Amino acid sequence: MRYDSLLDSLGRTPLVGLPKLSPSPEVRLWAKLEDRNPTGSVKDRPALRMIEAAEADGRLTPGATLLEPTSGNTGIALAMAAKLKGYRMVCVMPENTSEERRQLLRMWGAEIIPSPAAGGSNEAVRVAKELARANPDWVMLYQYGNPGNALAHYETTGPELLEDLPEITHFVAGLGTTGTLMGVGRYLREKLPDVQIVAAEPRYGELVYGLRNLDEGFVPELYDESVLTSRFSVGPHDAVQRTRELLEHEGIFAGISTGAVLHAALGIARKAVQGGRRADIAFIVADGGWKYLSTGAYEGTVDEAEDRLDGQLWA
Amino acid sequence: MAVEVRIPTILRPYTGGAKTVEGTGDTLTALIDDLESRHPGLRDRLVENGTLRRFVNVYVNDEDVRFLGAEKTALSDGDSVTVLPAVAGGASTR
Numbered sequence: 001m002r003y004d005s006l007l008d009s010l011g012r013t014p015l016v017g018l019p020k021l022s023p024s025p026e027v028r029l030w031a032k033l034e035d036r037n038p039t040g041s042v043k044d045r046p047a048l049r050m051i052e053a054a055e056a057d058g059r060l061t062p063g064a065t066l067l068e069p070t071s072g073n074t075g076i077a078l079a080m081a082a083k084l085k086g087y088r089m090v091c092v093m094p095e096n097t098s099e100e101r102r103q104l105l106r107m108w109g110a111e112i113i114p115s116p117a118a119g120g121s122n123e124a125v126r127v128a129k130e131l132a133r134a135n136p137d138w139v140m141l142y143q144y145g146n147p148g149n150a151l152a153h154y155e156t157t158g159p160e161l162l163e164d165l166p167e168i169t170h171f172v173a174g175l176g177t178t179g180t181l182m183g184v185g186r187y188l189r190e191k192l193p194d195v196q197i198v199a200a201e202p203r204y205g206e207l208v209y210g211l212r213n214l215d216e217g218f219v220p221e222l223y224d225e226s227v228l229t230s231r232f233s234v235g236p237h238d239a240v241q242r243t244r245e246l247l248e249h250e251g252i253f254a255g256i257s258t259g260a261v262l263h264a265a266l267g268i269a270r271k272a273v274q275g276g277r278r279a280d281i282a283f284i285v286a287d288g289g290w291k292y293l294s295t296g297a298y299e300g301t302v303d304e305a306e307d308r309l310d311g312q313l314w315a
Numbered sequence: 316m317a318v319e320v321r322i323p324t325i326l327r328p329y330t331g332g333a334k335t336v337e338g339t340g341d342t343l344t345a346l347i348d349d350l351e352s353r354h355p356g357l358r359d360r361l362v363e364n365g366t367l368r369r370f371v372n373v374y375v376n377d378e379d380v381r382f383l384g385a386e387k388t389a390l391s392d393g394d395s396v397t398v399l400p401a402v403a404g405g406a407s408t409r
Contacts, residue, residue: 203399231379233372233399267376 006038007084010048011156013037015164015282020249021262027272029265030165030282031252032157039073039080039108041287042157046179047077049152050141051085060139062086067138069093069128071121071313072101073287074143074177079108090138092128094120097313100291120204120313121176122218143177145221153183161282162191169272172265172283174257174315175199175231178223180284185227196229200264202257202315203235232267234260236309241302242266243289255287256297257315318346318390321397329357338396343373343380343388346396361398362386372399 003009013036018029034042054060065088068078075091082089089110093101096117105112113131115124125144132140143149161168161184171188173180178199185197236256243259246252265283272279289298296308317337322330330336336354340346344365351358361371366386373380374397380388390396 228382230382232377233374233379233397234377238377263377267378 005084007048007081010038010044012160015161016250016252018246018250021245021266023269023273026278027269028280029262029269030168030280031246031250031285032161032282033252033285035254035285035288037077039076039104040290041073041077042180042284043073043077043286044080045152045156046143046146046149046177047074047141048081049155050143050146050148051078051081053146053148054139054141060087064088065090065135065138067092067128067132067135067140068143069115069121069124070143071097071124071176072105072291075110076101076104076108078141079105079110083109090131092124092131094124094313096120096311098292099294104291117311125218143179147222149177149179150183150186150222153180154187155183157284158184158187162188165280165282167280168192168195168282169279170196170198170265170268170281172198172200172261172268172281174261174284174286175201176220176315178220182222182224182227189227196268197227198264198268199228199231200261201231201233202239202260203233204313230264230268232260232264234263236314237302237306238263239314240297240305240309243297244302247289252285253289254285255289255292255315256295256309258283258285258287260315261286317392318394318396320346320350321395323399325400326357326360326398329354329360341390342384342386343375343390343396344386346390347386370400373397374399 014033016031018031022028037044066078066082067090068075069092071094079089091105091110092113092115094117095114102112115127132138171184181197181199188195239256239259242262243254243256246254246262261283265281268281295312297305317339320336320338322334322336338346338349340349347358347361361368367373375388375394
């Protein structure tokens with residue numbers, strides 16, 4: 001397939017069946033390979049959509065500085081687009097994210113400001129908001145609250161899924177900014193009122209959450225709970241186990257957050273089998289495993305991998 | 316019928332330090348009542364006036380019970396129940 005530039009090649013990713021992991025011909029799993037995007041993740045969609053909206057409304061002008069709290073993929077996507085379009089890029093990133101992500105960001109020319117490990121992405125958001133106040137000329141697209149994030153999925157990911165799988169009954173994706181679930185969820189529900197929208201949320205150990213108070217949970221501005229029909233919380237053991245099963249049985253080398261999403265998809269599949277209902281369950285492969293090799297998630301036993309992941313942000 | 320219940324650190328003083336305990340009950344409410352009989356004080360930390368407390372998340376087989384039947388969620392033998400303080404990703408600001 002031919003495109004005028006890398007940015008033009010965004011989206012239209014493959015949807016592949018999982019013949020080995022699907023429990024029966026009536027209950028089928030489908031993986032949307034979002035690692036087949038320009039910088040290798042689903043975040044290319046919202047990143048480009050948010051930049052183009054900011055250019056169109058005049059907020060983003062030549063030579064501007066972009067600022068974004070990100071645990072990696074959005075920053076990498078924004079950094080690539082910023083490089084091609086001539087913007088400076090500053091990322092606020094938790095210090096306990098993988099080394100590969102830092103190197104990729106620097107390679108595409110981004111400057112990284114670390115935020116404390118404790119508190120994870122929420123802490124990065126807080127630091128970025130402070131920086132935005134201190135530097136009023138910087139442009140923070142702010143993926144957690146920018147409608148362009150969800151719109152990218154409403155306008156592209158959702159229609160692609162419906163075109164490739166008109167019989168879709170369930171859509172499963174990771175819950176971070178909530179943009180994928182909100183955008184795809186709203187689009188699919190308009191077309192298929194009974195479609196089930198399922199969130200898979202990473203569950204971290206107490207090294208990540210230990211220092212935080214119970215009541216300071218951060219909810220992205222984009223989040224609208226009414227779009228969801230179910231919400232799973234998946235720990236690192238299950239996430240690693242499923243990431244490996246996806247490679248072992250279907251040949252797909254995915255990042256660890258995809259393992260968490262697959263775990264939720266398999267939970268839905270099991271309930272469909274038990275209830276004697278047909279199901280076509282599509283889920284998002286947010287990225288490939290390359291950026292997470294140094295975490296140790298892909299070597300040794302699952303228990304060893306789980307120990308190595310303790311204290312790291314793996315999704 | 317036995318259900319395994321994972322207890323977060325903050326509530327382990329009620330379970331003698333145990334990370335997981337076993338319980339029985341065909342609904343979440345029945346399970347919590349059963350746990351209370353051996354781990355007094357636990358119920359008050361989980362429910363208030365018969366409903367789950369706002370800053371407690373409960374999952375059955377990793378699925379948030381607020382999207383199932385909340386306190387009335389049905390349980391089956393072999394299910395796994397996880398109790399978490401509501402911080403991850405900001406759940407439960409409802």
